Amino acid sequence: MQTEKALRRALLKQGYPSWGDLLTLLGVFIVATVLGSIIVGILQKIGNVSPGFGTFLGYLIQFSLTIGFGLYQRKIRSPKGTTLLKFGFKKLDFTIILWGVIMVLATGIVIEPLLGLLPDMYMDRLNALMGTGGWMMLTAIVIAPVMEEMLFRGIVQDALTRKYGALRGAVIAAAVFGIVHLIPQQVINAFMVGLVLGYIYYRTGSLLPVILIHCINNAISYFSWMLGGGKILSTREQLGNETLYYIVYGVACVLFIAGFVSIGLRISREEKRARLEAATSQPDGETASGDKISDEAHTNQPD
Numbered sequence: 001m002q003t004e005k006a007l008r009r010a011l012l013k014q015g016y017p018s019w020g021d022l023l024t025l026l027g028v029f030i031v032a033t034v035l036g037s038i039i040v041g042i043l044q045k046i047g048n049v050s051p052g053f054g055t056f057l058g059y060l061i062q063f064s065l066t067i068g069f070g071l072y073q074r075k076i077r078s079p080k081g082t083t084l085l086k087f088g089f090k091k092l093d094f095t096i097i098l099w100g101v102i103m104v105l106a107t108g109i110v111i112e113p114l115l116g117l118l119p120d121m122y123m124d125r126l127n128a129l130m131g132t133g134g135w136m137m138l139t140a141i142v143i144a145p146v147m148e149e150m151l152f153r154g155i156v157q158d159a160l161t162r163k164y165g166a167l168r169g170a171v172i173a174a175a176v177f178g179i180v181h182l183i184p185q186q187v188i189n190a191f192m193v194g195l196v197l198g199y200i201y202y203r204t205g206s207l208l209p210v211i212l213i214h215c216i217n218n219a220i221s222y223f224s225w226m227l228g229g230g231k232i233l234s235t236r237e238q239l240g241n242e243t244l245y246y247i248v249y250g251v252a253c254v255l256f257i258a259g260f261v262s263i264g265l266r267i268s269r270e271e272k273r274a275r276l277e278a279a280t281s282q283p284d285g286e287t288a289s290g291d292k293i294s295d296e297a298h299t300n301q302p303d
Helices: 002-014 019-046 051-077 094-115 121-130 134-164 166-179 184-204 207-227 235-239 242-279
Strands: none
Touching: 019 051, 051 134, 094 184, 094 207, 094 235, 094 242, 121 134, 121 184, 121 207, 134 166, 134 184, 134 207, 166 184, 166 242, 184 207, 184 242, 235 242
């Protein structure tokens, strides 16, 4: 029996995604990025294509091709019947969405002093990009949250969680999510935000909550940029009062620490329970009590 369990674990480790699968997906992402840039460049030379529309079109090409390949790759490398993308309307819990928005905002405030140590020249590039008009607003607030969550949570994290567990799945997906943003300030911020979104995706098993939280976060950032006169202002600059800033920062720190401690404890508890269930399962896929283990066994359900 122990030999059969070891064999099952070995087969799981050999399944999708391998590190080769992830590197292939990254390669497709890079190729799609270059292809999108070439197409946009050609259109801008032969026609009247605005910088904003060019950004929108390039982004659409980049992520559409990568998501399409990722879904195909997962379909042919996963067990039959695996759900490729999970959009569960029944799991649309507005309480956890509100909690997620608060956590994302608190996280952004807490890491702001660290981001302030990085060179401003990278943010100048982001400011210029955000000033390209309505197409950029559509991309930032609608298109990016939908497509990024489909790729990084729906495909990458979901597959990694099934193979390596919830904690490693969320951390690796958040790291990749951060890296592809390229601008150092965004890399750090996206990684931290990705951890929160990854946990919520793990809790709900649905892309809808994380897409909504991502949309709200990007909308707040975009309209804050507009109110700042076309410049990304820090929380201290927006508040304009040192005492008020330290109060807000202190509250954000409390929320940040409490939130991430609760995330760590919750995932640790759930993974411990999953290991216990796996240890007591029979070789034919039944638990000691005779209940079948479903294909969604690794997806935690909300309380």
